[in-house]
Amino acid sequence: MIYTTIDNVRYGQVLGRNLYTKDGNVLLRSGVVLSVGLISRLKEIGVSAIYIKDERFNDIEVKDLVSEETRREAMSNLSIAVERVQAGKDFDINSFKKTTDNIVSEIMQNNNILVNLTDIRTKDNKLFVHSLNTCMISVLMGIHLKVSNIQLAELAIGSLLHDIGKSLPDIPENDHPVQGFNILRKKYDFNIVTAHIALQHHEHVDGSGYPRGVKGDEIPLFAKIVAVADYFDTLLAREDLKPYEACEKIMAEANSKFDLNIINVFLKSVSIYPTGSWVTLTNGDIGVVVKQHKGLPSRPVVRVFSASSKEGDLNLDDTELKDIDLANEKTIFIKHAITE
Known part of the structure; x- marks a missing residue:
């Protein structure tokens, strides 16, 4: 799954994580197909970003500190x-x-x-x-x-x-x-x-x-x-x-x-680039953070799309994917985070 702003969510996409009310009850469950009406309602109640399921990133595990x-x-x-x-x-x-x-x-x-x-x-x-x-x-x-x-x-x-x-x-x-x-x-x-x-x-x-x-x-x-x-x-x-x-x-x-x-x-305690978020690298590639390294919050593993797919061209359905571990790639850095 990937983390994206509510403005970039399209109808037919699937919610990746539960949405809770103020008292801890489930308002909307993971797996719900998002209709135009649901997306509009999420905006009305102040939701700015959500996780959505994406088969290209099914292996991404967003690890939580507490259950x-x-x-x-x-x-x-x-x-x-x-x-x-x-x-x-x-x-x-x-x-x-x-x-x-x-x-x-x-x-x-x-x-x-x-x-x-x-x-x-x-x-x-x-x-x-x-x-x-x-x-x-x-x-x-x-x-x-x-x-x-x-x-x-x-x-x-x-x-x-x-x-x-x-x-x-x-x-x-x-x-x-x-x-x-x-x-x-x-x-x-x-x-x-x-x-x-x-x-x-x-x-x-x-x-x-x-x-x-x-x-x-x-x-x-x-x-x-x-x-x-x-x-x-x-x-x-x-x-x-x-x-x-x-x-x-x-x-x-x-x-x-x-x-x-x-x-x-x-x-040393926080994820600077959260798992599932989109980033641009200094070599021009764009991708999604798929894994974190303890002690190296600015050097996660990023799943990038083919080098021909640069920022400004986010129609990436048919592009090839590869993982770049920034802990090992010493000359490549995250330039900034982006929205899908």
């Missing part, structure tokens, strides 16, 4: 928590502990996989997808930093609930960290560390962040981790940047917004 069941469980728990906070009620912390324990356990088993943030977002589920993505990146970074299992559990809970303050209606954007802190600090079964993640994930190492304008070592490690993870996923969702563009923007903020050491760990 579909755990993802659904996390989104369901987040949805319930948000609804209860909005109603002025308490939410069940035990369900979050179970979910985050599963997230940590699965990521520890799959920590050789790069984070591939290609979940299908809608207007309704975007907060929950963002929270889960931020959590997965943060936990993987924590593993790379060799924090203890107990600390990983705290990082997972804090990162999954880092935006819980946004649940409250009619609050200014810059107030949600304080509101989130006030919600989480009352959860006595949570370590206060989790509340400080919510409070300080918008602080910058140069002191230009909010809400308190603290800087450098005054910012806890976990808040620094979540700050980068949160910003990366926000760039993908709100500014519609491609992962490699978001990484460039984060690197430009080294030692101003973000800690350089944290950025270096982050860059």
Whole structure:
């Protein structure tokens, strides 16, 4: 299957991955043939890109850090928590502990996989997808930093609930960290560390962040981790940047917004060119990323079309295919990502 923008989806194509509601239920199942009406409806609910099945890439395996069941469980728990906070009620912390324990356990088993943030977002589920993505990146970074299992559990809970303050209606954007802190600090079964993640994930190492304008070592490690993870996923969702563009923007903020050491760990954790995405190579070939290399996020394996098929000529049904492993081809680089 391949990952493509919704504007490039044609009727008759087949959905490659499930689409979920905000509470983790399946809205549209993988294997559904996309009609004109379905494509139009996906656009209406805010879907910008999806996976579609393509027989030329049947062997592509998009590896996930956590299972579909755990993802659904996390989104369901987040949805319930948000609804209860909005109603002025308490939410069940035990369900979050179970979910985050599963997230940590699965990521520890799959920590050789790069984070591939290609979940299908809608207007309704975007907060929950963002929270889960931020959590997965943060936990993987924590593993790379060799924090203890107990600390990983705290990082997972804090990162999954880092935006819980946004649940409250009619609050200014810059107030949600304080509101989130006030919600989480009352959860006595949570370590206060989790509340400080919510409070300080918008602080910058140069002191230009909010809400308190603290800087450098005054910012806890976990808040620094979540700050980068949160910003990366926000760039993908709100500014519609491609992962490699978001990484460039984060690197430009080294030692101003973000800690350089944290950025270096982050860059080892994410897929710069997600599996299934289209790219142009410096030799002019175009192709689809089919495999990742741990530690070499900018050097994946790319299935390219014949050299005569260059960018601007994407009618590729009759062209020959070959795989180029950029880890071995030292003189060829990815020029940029493209849309099919």
